[in-house]
Amino acid sequence: MSQPVDDRLAIDTIRFLAVDMVEQAQSGHPGAPLGQAPLAHLLFTRQLRFDPADPAWPNRDRFVLSCGHASALIYALLHLSGYDLDLDELRNFRQLGSKTPGHPEFGHTDGVETTTGPLGQGLATAVGMAIAERYLASHFNRDGFDIFDHNTWVIASDGDLMEGVAAEASSMAGHLGLSKLKVFWDDNRISIEGSTDLAFTEDVLERYRSYGWATLEIDDVEDLDAVDAVLAQAAAETERPVLVRARTHIGFGSPKQDTAASHGSPLGADGVKATKEKLDWPLEPTFHVPDGARAAYAPSIENGKAAHVAWLDLVERYRDAHPELAATLDAWRTRGLPEGWDAELPTYAADHAKIATRKASGAALTALAGRLPQLLGGSADLAGSNNTFIKGRDAQAADTHGGGNFHFGVREHAMGAAMNGMALSGMLRPYGGTFLIFSDYMRPAMRLSALMGQPAIYVLTHDSIFLGEDGPTHQPISQLMGLRAMPGMTVLRPADGNETVAAWRVAIEKTDGPVSLVLTRQGLPILPLAPDEVTAGVRRGAYVVADADDPQLLLLATGSEVPLILDAHRALAREGIRSRVVSMPSWELFDAQDPEYRAQVLPDSVRHRLAVEAGCTFGWQKYTGLDGDVLGIDGFGASAPAADLAKHYGFTAENVVARAKALIGDKA
């Protein structure tokens, strides 16, 4: 071994890189980096196994800074750890185009494993990462070939632990016995409004024990030997996830130490000076990295590189010993699909009995799951209703790491976040089901799927008032439109069995962002088109289902309202009114088509446009304009049998015809 490593020098380097970043930007959060630096430094240099030359190495340890506002900390760590993040990037902290945005963003900065900032999400996503690790291990590891064997380490703040999503995910982690998940709670006793005594006086460790976690404590992170010992203990735990209470001092060394004032604004020139003086750090140059600090990181960089090389060697030998598995591993890593992945997908003839799109979805999912073990998921305790359970598969459990069926419990939000964590493996394809109305419960996680471009598949059934008797509490009105409004989310609301199968095709083929499948509870007839036509139409987002020469009127709908406008179209035709029926399962896919196709489906000259959808009218004006009409529901629905609701809210062919005629009469 070379020189003894100077940890204190490295820790202070991290601290002042963070301080200088925030000061340079005149924006950011110095408090947490100052407090967490000793812990983070020892974690990075003593435990974390990674190779900065290949940030996507599948068997690296994961590090999640759940308190994303401490971003300056992770940027300092990544810089010292040899990632592609030079001092100029640190100097450009929080500036346009830099790799050092205000909160860490996956895909934007090498070494950032997940986007954090919205509190609770990092920890909950890490639960999904730990699930992914053991699912992959179960699938790929063989005697002598531990292809997957890594830990997921998290630093979380008080704020993270106050969030419900973290509570749900932690309960889930305890239930599943995710022992490779190791979480540090930065117990600095300060939140933005002041002492945590103002709002957060629960016994956190007792709570985590109640979830089935192991708990450890570090009384003072300045005691590096103690930190080291607890890190080793945490790493050694093999039965339960670990929560370590780490007592830190927010704003350590600064005049604002142990106060909320150090949390979210620069220390100021005087504060920086005082802090540097107090910790015996040179005032100049800023962004100072002593050689000793770099040296402190050399061993872990070397060790990581060696581990990576050993792993590559292991995989080479695996290729010989288990060629098929190795080929699958290669395919999963590039999100490749095996030949024939879609061979068992069903098609539906036009005379097929009515089928709910949730059921058609279940059939499609089952057909896919048989060929795609990387497709795994479940429901937030509504599997039977969401049709997300795959017969013949095991359920994921504490002692069943390879189970592809997940019982997420009534924890929609943690389900969404865990799906993100699984997707971030770069290999798995998670899906999760609940009622469309409860997508609201997991919306912050869905937004992160979209922001990170992760291919999570949300299966959202019971998609309108036509769920019937459960009533307004369960009837989604604005949720569908809310998902369409979310950037990066591809929403599909299929109109029949074949559109549903096509929607699943789109979902599986899409690897750069999330998909929401919005599905009926009730049975729907099969559209009178060849399945191939339907598939092609769904891929383009919207297409003509029935037409007339020189249409006077466009009838637009999605999902369960497509058969309705088709009926209206026929009735109008009998009265000599020429209408076109357009099914618009995915607005995002349609908007991505070339202008020609779009104008072909929705000719600019036809301004009599009637949209019909059993949800809020708001949003449809994008296609109906100022001269169109929308038949929708702008209240909250009602509890009654679906047929009564259809009549009550005017979702009848008769009413669609009347509205269509009024539209033409008024404006023609």
Next chain:
Amino acid sequence: MSQPVDDRLAIDTIRFLAVDMVEQAQSGHPGAPLGQAPLAHLLFTRQLRFDPADPAWPNRDRFVLSCGHASALIYALLHLSGYDLDLDELRNFRQLGSKTPGHPEFGHTDGVETTTGPLGQGLATAVGMAIAERYLASHFNRDGFDIFDHNTWVIASDGDLMEGVAAEASSMAGHLGLSKLKVFWDDNRISIEGSTDLAFTEDVLERYRSYGWATLEIDDVEDLDAVDAVLAQAAAETERPVLVRARTHIGFGSPKQDTAASHGSPLGADGVKATKEKLDWPLEPTFHVPDGARAAYAPSIENGKAAHVAWLDLVERYRDAHPELAATLDAWRTRGLPEGWDAELPTYAADHAKIATRKASGAALTALAGRLPQLLGGSADLAGSNNTFIKGRDAQAADTHGGGNFHFGVREHAMGAAMNGMALSGMLRPYGGTFLIFSDYMRPAMRLSALMGQPAIYVLTHDSIFLGEDGPTHQPISQLMGLRAMPGMTVLRPADGNETVAAWRVAIEKTDGPVSLVLTRQGLPILPLAPDEVTAGVRRGAYVVADADDPQLLLLATGSEVPLILDAHRALAREGIRSRVVSMPSWELFDAQDPEYRAQVLPDSVRHRLAVEAGCTFGWQKYTGLDGDVLGIDGFGASAPAADLAKHYGFTAENVVARAKALIGDKA
């Protein structure tokens, strides 16, 4: 005393009313009512103090059925308890227009204290109810005059306790020491997907102890003496909220007892028969209510009536002893505002320095709070940023029941639900602050505010990319539009200090639904209009800020983009282009205006319409139509100083002018 009460008869009456309701509707949830009936019956007859003749009696005990799917249970209880809910309503369970919808709805059925069904919300709302009780007690009670002194009782399911919102709220309740909150956990060990062992194996009681709750246990709810004793113990607790684990059997007595199959579908004719035979109940008539069952409810009805009369008498004496407080009590009960409530609201002259609307909001709130102690609230740990802290007021705490400042902690979802509970007092006016982006975290609670028509005020600051450096994780893109899409939510995004004050006026005056105030981080100039004009304009939702004769073009914006289009309007005028500037702070208020006013502001003939808003373009087409244009942001934003972002995303007068000219050129 009269005859000994036949509790078992009453319990089975409840059970079979529920069974018959579900069977008649061929829809609903028989399992939970069958299991919970003994507990609910004893609670209603031994502990709950209410007067069915006045369901709004302010000092009644509250009962919240958090597991709203067990609605048949509460309808049976309310029927037997003498509420206005006759057997025909029970026969019409889940039918259009009945008072017995699929899930209990506040305002729809007397005796239903809050809308439940979305799991976790009932329990979290109950936390707000318990807060309201003690705040009102602190405000109104005087020696010898306990005007407010009641309990909030909750029955919650496993599903409720799995939800993050319940976790957040329970932590908050423990922190605040809400000892008048008494929660039963229906420990039936079954969730929809099967045994709770599949997903929920934490130690719930230990968890609640970690929050600072007292915990009690009922090993078998069929042991009525034990239930009675624990009810009394729970009622007697004066320091901590109480969680009672009550072991029940889902689907008790039915062939499906203790299985998930009894949860959510009718028992079926054979199942009903078997259950009635097993529990020795007559098969006919259905909806059978023996006299003995009615008799079992007579004492509690009488006791409740007597308590109500005594309370009315107390209030009469209070009127003499504390006339001013009594007058205030009367006013609060009708949501009346005192004269001069708005006297301290500021106005801003056009030459006033730039001011962020969040700051103007803070000033308005402070001006209002001085006159309106019923206005109470805080922030989810962002008070300094949301400007929600009222100087001079105490903070709500375990020993400070009258504190009007709330430290909700980083618990947005529980904050929203607690606000609902406070608003449901019918007297208090809660507000709660967070960043607009985090409205996603509490959206299910906001939806319930809207569904229940409760006047909760959401203070949502940092309302666009112009929050700057915090970046995409914190920059709301679709949240504003998502709130506009929510039925019953009034959204206001004011454009300057005066619009902000007017928005607060609207919020305070609106008593039948929630309001979202969407506010900037950054400073904005004051619009060149008289404050009165602005107030009148805001009340109408949209109004003309600057105009031209016979405008060629409408420029539409809200909030921080109004000054921008005003600049563009001036620049266009210099080029001889005639544009109108419309500020549209509230789409809901504007849409509620008569067609004449709307056409006056947005003349149908002017189709060149350019909307500018620093959020998603989706939604604006409602006003811009097919021939307009929208300058917005359809990605996720970026981390950078606000001025750089303005330039990057084209939020400059120059670019608005260019887009306006292109619009006219293309289409004129």
